[in-house]
Amino acid sequence: MSVEQAEIEKIAELARIRVAAEDMPELTQRIAGILDMVDQMQAVDTSELEPMANPLDASQRLRADAVTETDQRTQFQNIAPQVESDLYLVPKVID
Amino acid sequence: MKRYSIRQLLDGLDQGTFSSVEITADYLARIEAHDGDLNAFISVDKEGATAAARAADERRATGESAPLLGIPVAHKDIFCTEGVRTSCASKMLDNFVPPYTATAVSRLAEAGVVSLGKTNMDEFAMGSSSESSFYGPTLNPWDTTRVPGGSSGGSAAAVAAGMCPAATGTDTGGSIRQPAALCGITGIKPTYGRVSRLGMIAFASSLDQGGPMATTAEDCALLLSAMSGFDPADSTSIDRPTEDYSEQLNQSLDGLHVGVPKQYFSAELDAGIGDTIQASLQQLEALGAQLVDIDLPHTELSVPAYYVIAPAEASTNLSRYDGVRYGHRCEDPQDLHDLYTRTREEGFGAEVKRRILVGTYALSAGFYDAYYRKAQQIRRLIQQDFVAAFEKVDIIAGPTTPHPAWQLGAKSDEPVAMYLEDIYTLGVNLAGLPGMSVPAGFSEGLPVGLQLIGNYFGENRLLNTAHQYQQQTDWHLQQSGKGE
Numbered sequence: 001m002s003v004e005q006a007e008i009e010k011i012a013e014l015a016r017i018r019v020a021a022e023d024m025p026e027l028t029q030r031i032a033g034i035l036d037m038v039d040q041m042q043a044v045d046t047s048e049l050e051p052m053a054n055p056l057d058a059s060q061r062l063r064a065d066a067v068t069e070t071d072q073r074t075q076f077q078n079i080a081p082q083v084e085s086d087l088y089l090v091p092k093v094i095d
Numbered sequence: 096m097k098r099y100s101i102r103q104l105l106d107g108l109d110q111g112t113f114s115s116v117e118i119t120a121d122y123l124a125r126i127e128a129h130d131g132d133l134n135a136f137i138s139v140d141k142e143g144a145t146a147a148a149r150a151a152d153e154r155r156a157t158g159e160s161a162p163l164l165g166i167p168v169a170h171k172d173i174f175c176t177e178g179v180r181t182s183c184a185s186k187m188l189d190n191f192v193p194p195y196t197a198t199a200v201s202r203l204a205e206a207g208v209v210s211l212g213k214t215n216m217d218e219f220a221m222g223s224s225s226e227s228s229f230y231g232p233t234l235n236p237w238d239t240t241r242v243p244g245g246s247s248g249g250s251a252a253a254v255a256a257g258m259c260p261a262a263t264g265t266d267t268g269g270s271i272r273q274p275a276a277l278c279g280i281t282g283i284k285p286t287y288g289r290v291s292r293l294g295m296i297a298f299a300s301s302l303d304q305g306g307p308m309a310t311t312a313e314d315c316a317l318l319l320s321a322m323s324g325f326d327p328a329d330s331t332s333i334d335r336p337t338e339d340y341s342e343q344l345n346q347s348l349d350g351l352h353v354g355v356p357k358q359y360f361s362a363e364l365d366a367g368i369g370d371t372i373q374a375s376l377q378q379l380e381a382l383g384a385q386l387v388d389i390d391l392p393h394t395e396l397s398v399p400a401y402y403v404i405a406p407a408e409a410s411t412n413l414s415r416y417d418g419v420r421y422g423h424r425c426e427d428p429q430d431l432h433d434l435y436t437r438t439r440e441e442g443f444g445a446e447v448k449r450r451i452l453v454g455t456y457a458l459s460a461g462f463y464d465a466y467y468r469k470a471q472q473i474r475r476l477i478q479q480d481f482v483a484a485f486e487k488v489d490i491i492a493g494p495t496t497p498h499p500a501w502q503l504g505a506k507s508d509e510p511v512a513m514y515l516e517d518i519y520t521l522g523v524n525l526a527g528l529p530g531m532s533v534p535a536g537f538s539e540g541l542p543v544g545l546q547l548i549g550n551y552f553g554e555n556r557l558l559n560t561a562h563q564y565q566q567q568t569d570w571h572l573q574q575s576g577k578g579e
Contacts (some may be wrong), residue, residue: 008452015410015455016417016432017448018440027449030510034453037511038399041469044476052478053473054301054331055287055527055553061330075194081424088419089426 003032096125096257098574101166101314104260108155108165115155115165119148119209122167125221126258134233135243135253135546137172139212140179142554147209154207164207169262169359171250172213173220174200174305175294179210184218184228187416187423187442197294198329199263199305199322206321211259215249219413220298222246222269223516227446234503237541237575241500244274250308251278255575261309261318265295267302267518268401269495272532275308276495276544279534281561281571282308284316286552287334287527289321291326294324295344299408300331311571312533316340319554335552342484344562345557349383351560352488358394359493359519359546365480369540372494375535375545375564379492382563387488391480396473397521402514403457403470404525409447410454416442449510452454459487478526485550492520492561495532495544519546529552529554534570 002072005028012019073086082089099107107113123141125169130136144167151165175181182188196204204210215277217227225248226232235243236256242253247264251274254262264271275282283306290305297303308320317340321445324337360369379388397503398528418424420436425441428434442453457466484491497518523530535545545564549557565571 003456007456011452011455011459012264014459015451016414016435016439017443017451018436023259027452030449031452031456033511034402034449034514035456036463037514038403038453038470039400040465041396041403041473042465044396044473045475046469048473049475052475053466053471055478055525056333058288058331063327063336069555076420079190079192079194079421081418081421090419090435091430093431 003035098257098310099260100311101260101317104166115148115151119144119167122211122259129251133236133252133256134231137182137213137214137215137230138470142212144211151207151209161207166209167209167255167259169211169245170200170215171216173263173265173296174263176200180410184216184230186229191422198291198326202294204324208211214253214262217246218447220246220265220267220452221446221514223273232503240502244277246270246273251275251280254280261307261314264308265303265305265401267298268524269517271306271308272495272520272530272546275532277500279542280310281312281315281533283531285323286333286529289323289330291329293326293329293544297412299405302405308490311566312558313344314343314566316558320550340558343559346559347383351384351386352387353379354387354389354484354488356391356493358391363497365498367540368543369496371536371538372507372541372545376492387483393476393480394522397477397525398518399523400470400473401525403466406450406454407457407467410451411450419487422489474525477522478558481526481528488555489507492548495546499538499541506562523548529557531557531561536570
């Protein structure tokens with residue numbers, strides 16, 4: 001399954017990573033190399049195998065629905081790039 | 096520099112031969128004098144370390160005891176430390192000072208550990224050479240033209256060079272064991288879920304596991320006893336009682352069944368490593384162990400399965416770096432889309448971007464079944480190999496890596512060649528088993544690691560085997576000439 005540059009451009013857009021046009025051919029080639037290596041999986045019959053998401057096949061632990069966190073807004077917002085009136089600032093989204 | 100084990104330092108502290116303030120100052124001076132050559136540290140916390148050492152000495156003076164009271168260690172810069180910059184070796188987190196501390200780090204602090212600072216690594220732990228760090232590569236103390244391995248290469252180099260007696264590391268596909276092997280030190284990756292992942296910056300959440308790196312198995316046991324245990328704040332932490340890993344170190348290896356997988360001695364294995372490992376297997380036999388040939392038939396498939404699962408989980412985990420709440424933000428974003436895409440273009444290095452893209456591809460519509468689901472099915476196959484093997488043997492032994500430390504830059508442009516270096520370590524993470532690397536000799540003057548793999552929660556047996564081996568061999572005591 002060889003990968004086209006257009007597909008990598010689409011994936012980069014989905015992953016929200018800007019890639020300069022001149023870097024695209026090399027990036028595509030590297031990723032194609034990785035995907036080619038990964039493709040040796042396709043030769044294995046896995047139809048009878050249950051996918052394994054957790055190495056101990058553990059499921060999510062539940063806890064009581066009780067408030068355990070304290071308000072740490074100031075602490076968290078101290079390290080934010082841009083904050084105003086307790087809100088995280090981003091460029092204007094709607095005119 | 097003469098190295099001291101934690102055991103030796105504890106004895107000296109107990110007998111009043113020296114204080115924690117004195118040994119901490121000595122290690123800080125060693126870092127200052129020698130880290131310019133190796134680049135093993137990203138941040139050194141001189142003030143914090145001195146204050147913690149003073150507090151440890153005061154606790155000791157009042158008769159208080161704690162298992163590691165006053166022992167200086169370094170932490171991989173992937174563990175969040177409140178008030179101390181935690182960069183994960185990325186430009187993305189170059190300015191990140193965490194508002195909280197990782198559970199593994201705070202457990203060690205409660206046990207009395209003094210933190211010297213934060214060690215270098217591959218960016219976001221993605222790599223096997225520590226070359227992808229935003230702060231430049233760490234060099235191998237045995238030969239500074241070579242890599243120390245990765246991703247916990249800074250921790251391994253710092254311990255090997257005697258700049259700290261021990262350090263923490265994390266292991267997603269071999270990142271504790273492989274640098275331990277390449278730098279000639281001892282390191283253990285525990286069973287998945289044994290050490291809390293809270294505050295350990297996430298790479299691939301179903302594989303990531305923290306553990307200690309030190310000069311001896313005995314020291315690893317002391318550290319692991321302190322840093323492991325159930326943490327309700329980590330949803331994948333295992334609710335089992337904490338163990339004292341020092342308890343069984345002196346048990347005899349009589350009758351221990353050691354499995355030797357033939358797939359770990361394939362054609363790509365360096366001949367010098369092969370000979371060294373054969374000799375260490377004979378040593379285990381001389382200690383009473385019985386060698387058993389075993390089969391791990393799907394070993395080769397661990398590379399493709401891992402390099403789908405790990406990037407897929409990474410692409411999800413790293414989506415949090417958006418330039419909004421913390422970390423890097425690009426200058427003058429034109430709109431929200433520009434803010435995201437340029438922040439991530441500038442903040443991530445080449446290998447991290449490649450893995451995010453491979454992961455995004457593997458999870459995207461139309462490809463999920465062929466890649467992610469397929470890789471998870473192969474993961475099951477690999478685990479079944481280990482489960483079958485552990486019906487016949489108590490532990491598995493073989494080489495940690497196919498080659499000794501390679502030249503800087505030799506593989507940095509070839510991701511796939513670099514990935515293949517992880518062939519013997521990846522399966523352990525996919526299966527969630529504990530594994531360790533123990534110094535076993537040299538191949539052309541470069542350290543060789545013996546890998547020991549245990550059954551689930553079999554850390555005690557692994558550390559016992561490594562300790563017994565280290566009672567009969569002195570490979571773990573050998574040091575590079577660096578800094579002598």
